[in-house]
Amino acid sequence: MQPADKKALISDVGEKLVRRHGKQKHYKPAQVRRAALDAGYIVDVHCWAYCFFCSAADFLTWHQARGETCDYAAMKVELARDLAGETGSFWFDVDLSWLDWPDVDLSSIFDWFDVSP
Template sequence: MTDLAMSPAEQKSHGKKVGEILVRDYGKKKYYSCAHIKKASLEVKQGFDWHSWAMSLFASPSGFSSYHDSIGEDFDYSEMKSEMTAAMTNGASKKWFDASMSWLDWPNVDLQTVFDFYD
């Protein structure tokens, strides 16, 4: 199954839920493995194959590329991450977005307001 388009509200909801699972199961990390992200995304059970969207938010650029190369899919990491980051920050990231930046390094964002689980 290929990843389906997501609305910004769905992106934000999925990103929050997957992030909560990742932090709960693996602790706070700049980047997570694609296997861990896919597992967390599937645990959310939204009925759609949205793990690539979550990977764009929580995987490293090289991890994202390696995973998608290995399964023969060609997704644009920067484009997907830009969309996910904009959804997560209600558009605030458009001023500072950098595709190589970890979610933990987002500037000018109180992560507690984005991720309810962040302490």
């Protein structure tokens, strides 16, 4: 996915999750899947939403149950770079919830609600 497409996915899925389940640090994969489907995204791109909105443990469990191997840390760092527009050196704590990202301005992605915890 291109960075702009990832931003749209995260914004659309995030809005549905918050409207349905309230603002949470992490959502369950089934909640993310339903939000992504309802937003009109094909299953092939849901993994980006899982890595953004689910805990690392839930992400891993979801993929293992399906016999898939996805690298949570690598995907989350790539997603953080794309969302932040970073191109140079970039430090990022992959264990942080989407609500706790300290140095990444998400206001352009989540302009539909206040992302401050």
